[in-house]
Amino acid sequence: MRYNTSFGILFVLIVACAPASADSVLITGANSGIGLEFARQYAADGWDVIATHRRRSTPDSLAELQQQYDNVRVERIDVTDPAMIAAAARNLEDVPIDILINNAGIVGTFDDERQHFGSFDFELFEQFMAVNTAGPLRVSQAFFPNVAASKQKKIVAISSAAGSFAMVRRGIEENIPIVKRYWYNMSKAALNMSFMQLAASTAKDGVSVAVYHPGLVRVERTASYELPEAFKSMALDVDVAVAALRERFAELDAASSGGFYAFDGSAMPW
Numbered sequence: 001m002r003y004n005t006s007f008g009i010l011f012v013l014i015v016a017c018a019p020a021s022a023d024s025v026l027i028t029g030a031n032s033g034i035g036l037e038f039a040r041q042y043a044a045d046g047w048d049v050i051a052t053h054r055r056r057s058t059p060d061s062l063a064e065l066q067q068q069y070d071n072v073r074v075e076r077i078d079v080t081d082p083a084m085i086a087a088a089a090r091n092l093e094d095v096p097i098d099i100l101i102n103n104a105g106i107v108g109t110f111d112d113e114r115q116h117f118g119s120f121d122f123e124l125f126e127q128f129m130a131v132n133t134a135g136p137l138r139v140s141q142a143f144f145p146n147v148a149a150s151k152q153k154k155i156v157a158i159s160s161a162a163g164s165f166a167m168v169r170r171g172i173e174e175n176i177p178i179v180k181r182y183w184y185n186m187s188k189a190a191l192n193m194s195f196m197q198l199a200a201s202t203a204k205d206g207v208s209v210a211v212y213h214p215g216l217v218r219v220e221r222t223a224s225y226e227l228p229e230a231f232k233s234m235a236l237d238v239d240v241a242v243a244a245l246r247e248r249f250a251e252l253d254a255a256s257s258g259g260f261y262a263f264d265g266s267a268m269p270w
């Protein structure tokens with residue numbers, strides 16, 4: 001009896017002292033901008049980070065992050081490439097993913113005429129849909145078992161106000177240049193629709209899904225061109241935007257699944 005009691009106490013002590021497994025996050029397009037900042041912040045917080053990129057070899061940004069943190073793993077994922085996604089899913093078989101962040105995206109510039117009426121480039125349209133709309137669905141489907149096997153069970157995508165019918169309607173009324181960018185706006189609107197449906201499909205497995213507008217975020221890409229005057233005062237530093245989005249992801253649950261939210265927690269109009 002005494003032996004059993006001591007053994008029980010020892011068992012409780014071992015379980016209580018064992019390190020809890022860290023939460024984990026997979027980020028697409030993690031080599032630059034918002035994706036890189038997610039990788040940095042989650043790594044600094046002790047999460048297991050799976051930072052993915054589409055380049056032939058590990059980008060310097062991610063090699064540096066791996067040197068700094070031993071909880072960063074790098075995988076190659078081009079979100080338009082089913083074979084590459086399947087290979088990464090095999091590498092990560094049985095690895096739980098608490099939050100799958102579909103961040104990878106192409107944006108284009110406001111003045112790229114290939115997205116403007118009168119000079120449409122439909123091959124470019126297909127590229128936008130492949131990366132911004134089909135990409136998040138491909139990745140979410142491939143890694144769904146990993147998310148379903150995790151503690152938090154969340155799938156999110158970085159969308160944009162540009163994918164909101166209501167916001168673009170307002171932009172048309174106010175003659176803001178963003179509304180000329182057909183392909184980007186359409187691809188994010190379709191992403192929003194697909195994630196609303198995804199939330200319904202995954203609810204029975206306890207997986208919460210949402211899309212987010214990150215704000216107008218200063219990244220390396222936007223540094224190369226002048227923002228329209230109307231937007232300058234709205235621009236956020238990337239660390240601020242990402243910290244806010246991480247709070248939003250922490251709040252996501254079954255009740256808020258299927259929604260479209262801004263970085264500050266307000267509901268976005270569809």
Ligand SMILES: NC(=O)c1ccc[n+]([C@@H]2O[C@H](COP(=O)([O-])OP(=O)(O)OC[C@H]3O[C@@H](n4cnc5c(N)ncnc54)[C@H](OP(=O)(O)O)[C@@H]3O)[C@@H](O)[C@H]2O)c1
Pocket residue numbers: 028029030031032033034035053054055077078079080103104105106107131158159160161213214215216217218219220221222
């Ligand atoms: N910055 C903003 O103000 C803002 C506002 C609203 C929404 N967003 C959204 O935020 C997300 C991140 O954008 P960002 O501003 O941080 O721009 P960014 O620095 O250009 O980041 C885009 C990332 O996506 C990757 N990517 C592009 N095509 C890919 C593909 N086929 N497969 C895998 N990765 C791919 C890029 O990789 P490469 O380096 O190899 O090209 C890069 O890592 C995008 O979805 C964007 O639409 C940004």
